[in-house]
Amino acid sequence: MIGLIKPLQQLRDRTPLGWLQLSHDRGRMLVAAAGIAFADVLMFMQLGFQNALYSSNTLLHNTLQADLVLIHPQARNLTNLSSFPRRRLYQAMNVPGVKSAEPLYIKIGNWKNPETRRETSIMVVGFNPDRPAFALPEVNQNLSAIKLPDTVLFDRASRGDYQGSIAKIEQGKAVKTELDRRTITLSGLFTIGASFAADSILMTSDQNYLRFFPRQDAASVNAGLIQLQPGADPVQVQQVLKAYLPQDVKVLTKEEFIEFETNYWATNTAIGFVFSLGVAMGFVVGVIIVYQVLSTDVSDHMAEYATFKAMGYSNLYLLGIVFEEALILSICGFLPGVGVSVGLYALTRQATNLPLYMTLMRATTVLILTLIMCIISGTIATRKLQAADPADIF
Structure with missing residues (x-):
């Protein structure tokens, strides 16, 4: 028995003092960890929605088979591309290195859900x-x-009640419905996914598109997809096209076209700002919670800190104890925060069909934010230690 007590005493002596202080009041420690977990979940969800905003709205861009993209200079995003003369595509074909230049039409239309018969946008x-x-x-x-x-x-990953229609199409049965008061046939499926801009997508030929939207001028297009000859430099051909074509078109690389869409949602809409604000609010909430816990802990142990000072320990050593507590709390709150966020991601993904997944980069980002959050709180809380005086123990 005596031989067992000695190793336990040695283990206790090696246990960080910060952990001993936190674990002394388990209830307070659990409340603090829960508060940090809440702040982490808030940051995880806001960052997840922000990433889903950008990635969902660029899913179509990423699948384009084009090296360069022509758009109107006043285009705002994929669903607001405006239009430019189709002859610009024929002119682009005259530039060395261009293999093909094809039109792309995109529009938000009104259609009836084949199952519920309710009108919605697509x-x-x-x-x-x-x-x-x-x-x-x-x-x-x-x-x-x-x-x-x-x-x-039809996009099988659409957001809405389409299970019955998708099942029929998978069985080889055509499904009929209406698009802008015109009867259409859904004859096949593909997979892209819903976005913040549209719940679902229909793909068809350019001729069908012009039938669906007769007000669309056949001599105008929404975008031009340019494929280059093998070995052609996209940037070099882009510069030639910019100099050759009139100012009523912009020439973007595929990467710039994706960035063009991302920048629109990040800077020209309230959604991107709201998600960024949500991350900041989660960070501030975490700082306040951790500060309250550490400040209370310092106040409760002020006499002990004064005793340490009387024994010759420096302020730096005492500050190290508080920072140690802050780091322990950050880890204790981060781990359950990750677990809860993964579950909420799955629930949201199932309900909305948005690409909401936990990534290593996002987990690392939130962990770093959590550590910074706790260090800031610890820094503020340690101001009370400057007042710790050996006379306080009497």
Whole structure:
């Protein structure tokens, strides 16, 4: 028995003093950890929604089979591209290094849900089926189908009640509904996913698109997809096109087109700001919670800190104890925060079809923010230690 007590005493002597102080009042420690976990969950959710905002709205951009993209200078985002003369595509073909220049049409239309018959908005994309515009195998396998009049492909990852219609299409049965008061046929499926801009997407041929939206001028296009000859330098061809084409078009690389969409949602809408503000609020909430816990702990042990000073310990040593407590609390709150956030991500993903996933980068970011949050709180709380005096023990 005596031989067991000695190792336990040695283990206790090696236990960090910060942990001993926190674990002395388990209730307070659990409340503090829960508060930090709450702040972490708030930051995780805001960062997750912010990333889903950007990634969901660029899913279509990433699948484009194009090296360069032509858009109108006043275009705002994918659903507000404006239009420019189609002859700009023919002019682009005169530039050395350009292999093809094809039109792309995009518009938000009104359609009836095939199951509920309720009207809702949907993104309609039209392109030349003889020149596949997207790196989507399911779309490219059904190019002959969308050449048929009033025939479209439907996104199976759409947000809404479409399970019955999707099941019928998977069984090879056509589903009919209405788009802008015109009867259309859903004959195939593909997978992209919902976004903040649109709950679902229809893909069809450029000819069908012009049938659906007769007010669209056939001599105008919303975007131009340019593919280059093998070995051609996209940046060099881009500069030539900028100099050659009139000022009524902008020439972007595919990466710049993706950045163009991301910047719109980040700077030109309230959504991006709200999510950034949510992260900041979560950080501030965490700082306040940790400060309250550490400040109370310092006040409760002021006599002990004064005793340490009387024994010759420096202020730096005492500050180290408080920082130690802050770091322990950050870890104790971060771990459950990650677990809860993963569950909330899965729940949100199932309900909204948004690409909400936990990533190592995001977890690392929140962990760093949590450590900074706790260090700031510890720094503020240690101001009371400057008042610790050996006379306080009497």
